[in-house]
Amino acid sequence: GIQVEQSPPDLILQEGANSTLRCNFSDSVNNLQWFHQNPWGQLINLFYIPSGTKQNGRLSATTVATERYSLLYISSSQTTDSGVYFCAPRSNRDDKIIFGKGTRLHILP
């Protein structure tokens, strides 16, 4: 099945900083989602982005499907951005949605 690698695994930043989270995947995809899991465990969909670039407020995402990676940008971080960010592509080969192990982000006040 598709392999998904997220980096960095952990990130600690001061409030106001910008960050870039990366997701590499091993196979062609027809779907890619980014999720935020808050400290209480709730998963919230941030982006549906199989290709191209999308922006939503301080967050934006870019997927370059031909090069098999996606990036999530967080600007002007706030403490509420803390949590784990997961990328979840759906493989064209077996149609499965596989989650990466996540990037744990901690924003210090």
Add this chain to the structure above:
Amino acid sequence: GAGVSQSPSNKVTEKGKDVELRCDPISGHTALYWYRQSLGQGLEFLIYFQGNSAPDKSGLPSDRFSAERTGGSVSTLTIQRTQQEDSAVYLCASSLVRGYNTDTQYFGPGTRLTVL
């Protein structure tokens, strides 16, 4: 309801007992997924239902795990003869239909299962 709901929110059971976990997807969503998340880990795919098609059970870890989806809506995940390694948070997600931009998954709050 407005979102995906799961029950119970917490379940503590003794090793060897059977448990049933319930998921109510968003009304009208044809796709339903079950995942398992162990402490500090990513999500492990368990099973996927899409409309009336045969479910994709390829992620179920053993034959002690089974799931049903009745009437294309509510789903029940059953774990028989629970083991301590089954302890995890079980998450359910639903999506509208397969297709571009309609495949976004919405997750429930999860059921935290503890097997003593």
